[in-house]
Structures are given as C-alpha cells and as structure tokens.
Amino acid sequence: MEIRQIQSFVTITQTGSFSGAAQLLGYSQSAITVQIRLLEEELGVRLFDRMGKKIGLTSQGKRFLLCADEILKQVQMAGELKNTGEELKDPLHIGTLTSICFSKFPPILQYFREHHPRVPIRITTASPGELIDMMEHNQLDLVYLLDRSRYSDRWEKVMEVPEPVMFVASPRFHLAGQKEIYLEQLLKEPFLLTERNENYRRELDQFLESRGVTLTPFLEISSTEFIIRMVCENRGITYLPYFAVENNIEEKNLMVLNVPDFKLQMYRQIFYYKNKWKTPEMEEFIRLARELR
Known part of the structure; x- marks a missing residue:
C-alpha cells in the first residue's frame, strides 16, 4: 500500500470523480484507476460503487476513508518534523x-x-x-x-x-443626530449596498420581505471600498460589517446609526x-x- 494510492483515494472522495482527482493530482485518469484497483486488491474489498459516470463509497470504502484520513495526517506530521526551520515556499x-x-x-x-x-x-x-x-x-x-x-x-x-453588521452614514447625514432611527425611516433614503449574494445583505432582504417590504438600493456594487467612499461623501447610507467601516468610524468619517428594530450579528x-x-x-x-x- 502506497501513500500516493491513499492520497488518490481521498482526493476522489473530495472531487467526486476519478477524472477530477487525476486533474488535481497531475496523473492520468488511467493511472488513478490503476492505483485504486491495486489498493482494492491489497485490501480485499471494493471501495467504490461505479454507477455509470457516478461513483459512491461502499460501506467498506467509508470505513477505509476514516483510516485514510488518519494515515495522511500522520504522514503530514512526520513531514513537518523534517521541514521545521525551513523557509516557507509552497503555494x-x-x-x-x-x-x-x-x-x-x-x-x-x-x-x-x-x-x-x-x-x-x-x-x-x-x-x-x-x-x-x-x-x-x-x-x-x-x-x-x-x-x-x-x-x-x-x-x-x-x-x-x-462581528456586528450595522447601518452607517456620514456625520452630515440629516438623521445622524437622532438617538434612534427606525428602519422604515431609512428605507426612504438612498442606499448603497453590496450585491445580493453577500450573506448579510441577504439577511436584510429576507427581514424586509417578512414584513412585506422591499428595498431598492440606489447602487449595488461588489466593492465595499467604493461604497464606503461614497457614504463618507454623504451620497447615501449603507449596511456593512463593523470590520469594514471600523477605521472610518474611529476617524469620524462615518457614524453608526442606531436602528433598534433590526440588529444582526454574524x-x-x-x-x-x-x-x-x-x-x-x-x-x-x-x-x-x-x-x-
């Protein structure tokens, strides 16, 4: 039994195919097939069920995967002993x-x-x-x-x-002096937001939908840097994680709006x-x- 056979087996389980494992490991697909065949012959069990183009682990394959993971971890630990003190250079x-x-x-x-x-x-x-x-x-x-x-x-x-997610605006924003601002008030303002696939944006949209309300932002863009710059210039308000706006808040370019009816922590x-x-x-x-x- 060789380490490369075990690595190939584990990589097949990750990619879901022999061809995917071959591409990642730099082997031909036929070489991967041979490695698994030899491994199965040595173990005396069938590791994969092959159903057309799809493959799945057999019950013996699932048991061997636990062993394979542990073997590779032990090999890694041994390799790290050898590499202690060496310059880091891998991608x-x-x-x-x-x-x-x-x-x-x-x-x-x-x-x-x-x-x-x-x-x-x-x-x-x-x-x-x-x-x-x-x-x-x-x-x-x-x-x-x-x-x-x-x-x-x-x-x-x-x-x-x-990490809290919060509504922020320029200190010059016309509602900035209020102790509390309700979400319904903010919906009338121009929003600059990240795109919908951002999870904190999705949470906001789902909350509004549950109340029968939708938010149509003035601008949607993937660049948080651009959004922050625009909000600092008082061109709208936004909703971002604290880490993204922390420096601007400390420098008083932005301020947090207290919106008590919607709080989110991620x-x-x-x-x-x-x-x-x-x-x-x-x-x-x-x-x-x-x-x-």
Whole structure:
C-alpha cells in the first residue's frame, strides 16, 4: 500500500470523480484507476460503487476513508518534523469575501511578503456557498468568510470571531443626530449596498420581505471600498460589517446609526477541509489571522 494510492483515494472522495482527482493530482485518469484497483486488491474489498459516470463509497470504502484520513495526517506530521526551520515556499490559495479581503488581508499579505517572500498567494473572492463548495472540492486551502456560525463534520474550524453588521452614514447625514432611527425611516433614503449574494445583505432582504417590504438600493456594487467612499461623501447610507467601516468610524468619517428594530450579528470564520493536509503555509496564515482578529 502506497501513500500516493491513499492520497488518490481521498482526493476522489473530495472531487467526486476519478477524472477530477487525476486533474488535481497531475496523473492520468488511467493511472488513478490503476492505483485504486491495486489498493482494492491489497485490501480485499471494493471501495467504490461505479454507477455509470457516478461513483459512491461502499460501506467498506467509508470505513477505509476514516483510516485514510488518519494515515495522511500522520504522514503530514512526520513531514513537518523534517521541514521545521525551513523557509516557507509552497503555494497558498485562500477563498474569501471582498469586504474581508479589503479590510483584513493587507497586513497579513504584507507580513508574508516581508517574512515568506517565496510563498505564492492566490486569493479568490466569491459568495460563502461558492467558497465552501470550492473548499470541499480541494480547490482552496482555506476559506475565510463572514456568515452565521457554520459547522460541518467535514470541516475544521480554526477561528470564529463575532462581528456586528450595522447601518452607517456620514456625520452630515440629516438623521445622524437622532438617538434612534427606525428602519422604515431609512428605507426612504438612498442606499448603497453590496450585491445580493453577500450573506448579510441577504439577511436584510429576507427581514424586509417578512414584513412585506422591499428595498431598492440606489447602487449595488461588489466593492465595499467604493461604497464606503461614497457614504463618507454623504451620497447615501449603507449596511456593512463593523470590520469594514471600523477605521472610518474611529476617524469620524462615518457614524453608526442606531436602528433598534433590526440588529444582526454574524461571525468571521476560517475553515479548511478535514481531508486537507494543513501545510505550514496554512498554519502561518491562520496564526496571523488570529493575531489580527
């Protein structure tokens, strides 16, 4: 039994196909097929049910997957002993939201550039659902998202930080001096909002729909940076996570509007897939994100 056979087996379970595993691992599909056949012959069991183009784990395959995960983790631990003190240089692919990337990534990327310049970093932004799907298909090393607290026995969660989402406006906004502003009052104002696939935007839309009300924003755009700039110029109001507007609030370019009839708290969370080897580069990113939380 070879480690590459076990890795191929686990990758097939992640991608859902022999061809997908072959593409990720850099093998031909026939080589993957041979590896699994040899593995099944050695174990004396059938690991996959093949139903046309679809495959699924047999009951023996499900049992072996637990063993395979543990074997690969032990191999990784042994490899990390060897690599202790060596320069980090392997690629790191992170999936995140545009707002988190803009607000939280610059100091982390700066640290990597100064201390680990040989690590090529790739960042993909998408919706939480799309990011999680990519993670589970081994297309991302880590996912850093903002959502309601999420759990799965398929993921390792390595960070969770509560994050309020709030209405903000320029101090020059005509309702800025009021102690309380009800949502119905704000709906008459020009809103600048992120696109509907952002989960905190979706929560707001669903709340309004439950009251038979819809919100048609003046502007929808994926760039939180542009929204913040426009709101600082008193060209409208917005609804964003606190981390995205924290600096502007401290500098008094923006202020929080107290809207008592709609409060939302979400969580910044970092996950990786349980079957994924946690590389030293991943560990370093996680360490920095926790320190800069």
